[in-house]
Amino acid sequence: MSTAQIRHYFHSRTGHLALTYLAIIMAMTIIFSTVLFSLASRQFDRPIEPHGTQRIIVAPSDDLLALLNQRAADARAELFLNLVVLNLAMLGFGLWLSTYLAGRTMEPIEKAMREQIQFVSDASHELRTPLTALSSLNEVVLRRTKKISDAEARELATQNMQETNKLYMLTSSLLGLVNADQQQVTLSPVDLQQAVSDAMEHIISAAQEKSIEVEDTTPKAHVQSQSERLMQVIKVLLENAVKYSHPGGVVRVYATVHGSVVVLHVADTGVGIAEQDMPHIFSRFYRADQSRNKEQHDGYGIGLAIAKSISDQLGMNLRVKSKIGEGSVFSIDLPLVKE
Ligand code: ADP
Numbered sequence: 001m002s003t004a005q006i007r008h009y010f011h012s013r014t015g016h017l018a019l020t021y022l023a024i025i026m027a028m029t030i031i032f033s034t035v036l037f038s039l040a041s042r043q044f045d046r047p048i049e050p051h052g053t054q055r056i057i058v059a060p061s062d063d064l065l066a067l068l069n070q071r072a073a074d075a076r077a078e079l080f081l082n083l084v085v086l087n088l089a090m091l092g093f094g095l096w097l098s099t100y101l102a103g104r105t106m107e108p109i110e111k112a113m114r115e116q117i118q119f120v121s122d123a124s125h126e127l128r129t130p131l132t133a134l135s136s137l138n139e140v141v142l143r144r145t146k147k148i149s150d151a152e153a154r155e156l157a158t159q160n161m162q163e164t165n166k167l168y169m170l171t172s173s174l175l176g177l178v179n180a181d182q183q184q185v186t187l188s189p190v191d192l193q194q195a196v197s198d199a200m201e202h203i204i205s206a207a208q209e210k211s212i213e214v215e216d217t218t219p220k221a222h223v224q225s226q227s228e229r230l231m232q233v234i235k236v237l238l239e240n241a242v243k244y245s246h247p248g249g250v251v252r253v254y255a256t257v258h259g260s261v262v263v264l265h266v267a268d269t270g271v272g273i274a275e276q277d278m279p280h281i282f283s284r285f286y287r288a289d290q291s292r293n294k295e296q297h298d299g300y301g302i303g304l305a306i307a308k309s310i311s312d313q314l315g316m317n318l319r320v321k322s323k324i325g326e327g328s329v330f331s332i333d334l335p336l337v338k339e
Helices: 003-045 062-143 150-182 192-209 227-243 303-314
Strands: 188-191 213-216 222-225 250-258 261-268 319-323 327-335
Touching: 003 062, 062 150, 150 303, 188 192, 188 227, 192 213, 192 222, 192 227, 192 250, 192 261, 222 227, 222 327, 227 250, 227 261, 227 303, 227 327
Parallel strands: 213 250
Antiparallel strands: 188 222, 250 261, 261 327, 319 327
């Protein structure tokens, strides 16, 4: 569905909803007015009797009766007119109120739908790249008339494998992104040193391959969090720190304690992030210009979106300070558990 189609769809849905709201408001106003009018009419119609409930000591003359009846009829007509005016005013107000309420109701739904469509379109775009590579590799072989040698077959299988691995990594990341939003939040004390060292295990061989030194001075502390998801966030930050560091660089993990909060930092001496990219790096599928060159830095712009989503759910306030060419420091706040 295109943006114009979504807008048109929601425009007509908002109109329908506004009409439904207006019908409800007007039905209530009309019912209220009818009940009020019939109750008042009953009072106007009560006969004036010398021995009735009214305390009339002298029997009223015919002229007085006619006058009283006339006043009752006038009062009824005036009440009717006032109620009609009130209902017309309510129609105008109801029209404004129902349009406003329908707009407010549909706004978050439209936003969610736009995000879903954007997500599907970005994911399809990313999936298409390795798929295209796979199909062109196979096409080249199928078009060949000459017999394929063992070495060529092995080379082809290796390239196929690489593209298949990329697809696997991408689908895992996409699943991670979907799961990040959907898990329940139940916090419990987590050993911070353990979480960091579990995350380290995933990056240590990549760091060694690039001769990157990894320093971990995380203090012994327990924090209120979710161990698996905290580890996932630290893992994303460490993976990026290694990925965006130059060979021979240094990645440091350390923590500072501020009262009842432990701030965990993952710092690198890598490429850094440009000022203009800073507001976007936590958005899904966003990659800064210098990272787009996938030959240099493999990735899909999903890691930080997952880390941000988890951090927001666990109240960890993930943030970054960075200088292009000098490196970056990503930080998260964790509530300290008093031992
Ligand atoms: P990916 O690394 O797969 O591109 P991420 O969502 O993890 O996706 O990161 C988004 C972007 O933020 C990256 O493309 C990169 O431009 C930038 N970035 C993240 N971490 C770092 C870092 N430590 N140093 C420099 N740039 C970084």
